[in-house]
C-alpha cells in the first residue's frame with residue numbers, strides 16, 4: 001500500500017502536520033535529513049499510526065501513490081533549494097510539490113518555473129498557526145498551479161482550522177500569490193504585536209501598572225472589539241509567573257526582538273510596488289532598534305528625556321488607550337490588505353480579499369473578530385481601496401481618532417516611543433488630507449534638479465528657473 005501524502009522535514013511543524021494529516025484519515029510517508037529525528041518521531045509520537053518512515057528521498061518518492069503529493073517543511077532559503085534540487089529529478093510528470101515554509105515570494109516564482117519546466121505541479125503555500133495550529137488546524141494560503149491545488153484541496157480542507165465560514169484554506173492565485181499572502185499576514189502580525197507592546201509599555205512605564213493589572217486590561221479588551229489571538233496570548237503572558245523567581249516571566253526576558261525576515265520582506269515589497277504600509281514598516285524598525293541593546297543602554301545615560309509618568313486619570317487614559325490600539329490594529333490590517341490589493345493588480349493574481357479575510361478567521365496568528373467585519377466590507381465592495389472608507393471602520397475612526405491623538409501626544413510628552421500608533425495616526429491623517437504639502441516637495445525637486453511639476457490651475461508640465469525669479 002502506497003502512502004497518500006509525503007512530508008519532508010520533521011521539525012515541530014512538519015511532525016505536527018504529519019500527525020494532523022494522519023488523524024484526518026490519510027496515510028503519510030515522512031522523511032527527515034537526519035534519520036535519528038525520523039526514528040524518534042516514529043517511536044515517540046507516531047507509534048501505531050499510518051505514518052511510514054523513509055530514510056532517503058528515493059524511498060519517500062517510491063512509497064507514495066501517484067500523482068505524488070509532497071509537502072516540504074524545511075527552512076526557507078538554501079535548505080529548501082537543497083532539497084528541491086534532489087527531489088525534482090526523482091518525481092514524475094503530474095506530481096505535486098508543496099512548499100509549506102515561509103519562502104520569499106521571488107524564490108517561489110523561481111522554483112515554480114523550474115518545477116513547470118519538469119512537468120511538475122508546484123504550490124507555494126503559507127501555513128500559519130505555529131505548532132498548535134499545525135496539529136489542530138492551521139490557516140493554509142496556497143498559490144501556484146491551480147491543478148495542483150485541486151489535487152490537494154480535499155486534504156487541505158480536512159487539516160485546516162475550521163472557521164466560522166468554512167475551512168481556513170484557499171487557493172489565492174498563480175505564481176507566488178500564496179506565499180505573498182502569508183508574507184503580508186506576517187507583516188500585519190508584526191504591526192499588531194508592536195501595537196500591543198506599545199500599549200504594555202505605556203501602562204507599565206507611563207502608569208506604573210503591575211503585570212496582573214495589565215493582564216486584566218488585555219483580558220477586558222479580548223472580550224470586545226479587540227478580541228483576537230494576539231490579545232489573548234498577551235494576557236496569558238502577563239499572568240505567567242516565573243517559577244524560578246516568583247516574578248512575572250515577561251520582565252525577565254531580554255528586550256531584543258528577533259525576526260526571521262517575513263516582516264522585512266513585506267515592507268521591502270510595499271516599497272517596491274509603492275503601496276503605503278508605514279505601520280508594518282515601523283514594526284520592523286522597532287525590532288531593529290530593539291536589537292541595539294548595548295547602544296540603547298549607553299544612550300540612555302547620555303540623552304535626557306522628559307519625566308516618564310503619564311499624569312491624569314488612569315481610567316480615562318486606559319479608555320483612550322483602547323481606542324488608540326483599536327485604530328492602530330485596524331490600520332495594520334488596512335495597510336496589509338491594501339498591499340495585497342496593489343500586488344494582485346500588478347501581478348494579475350485576481351486576489352479575492354474577502355477570501356483572504358475568511359482564511360485568516362481561524363488557525364492563524366492574526367485571527368481576530370475584526371476579520372468578520374473585514375470580510376463583510378470586502379464582500380460588499382471587492383475593490384475597496386482602504387478599510388477605513390467602509391463601515392464600521394469609518395465610524396470607528398470617527399469615534400476613536402481623538403483618543404488616538406491624545407495617546408500619541410501624551411506618549412510623546414512622556415518620552416515613550418509609540419511608532420506603530422504614531423504611524424497609524426499619520427497614515428490616516430495623510431490619507432484623509434486632500435491637499436498635502438507635496439507641492440513644496442515638487443517645487444524643491446524642480447529647483448535643484450529641473451524635475452518639473454504640474455499645476456492645479458492649468459494643464460501641462462512646467463519648469464521654473466527659481467533663482468532667476470527670486
Ligand code: 6PG
Nearest residue numbers: 128129130186259260261262365
Ligand atoms: C505563523 C507565524 C510563523 C512564525 C513567524 C515568526 O503565521 O504561524 O507567522 O510563520 O512564527 O515566522 O516570524 P519572526 O521570527 O520573523 O518573528
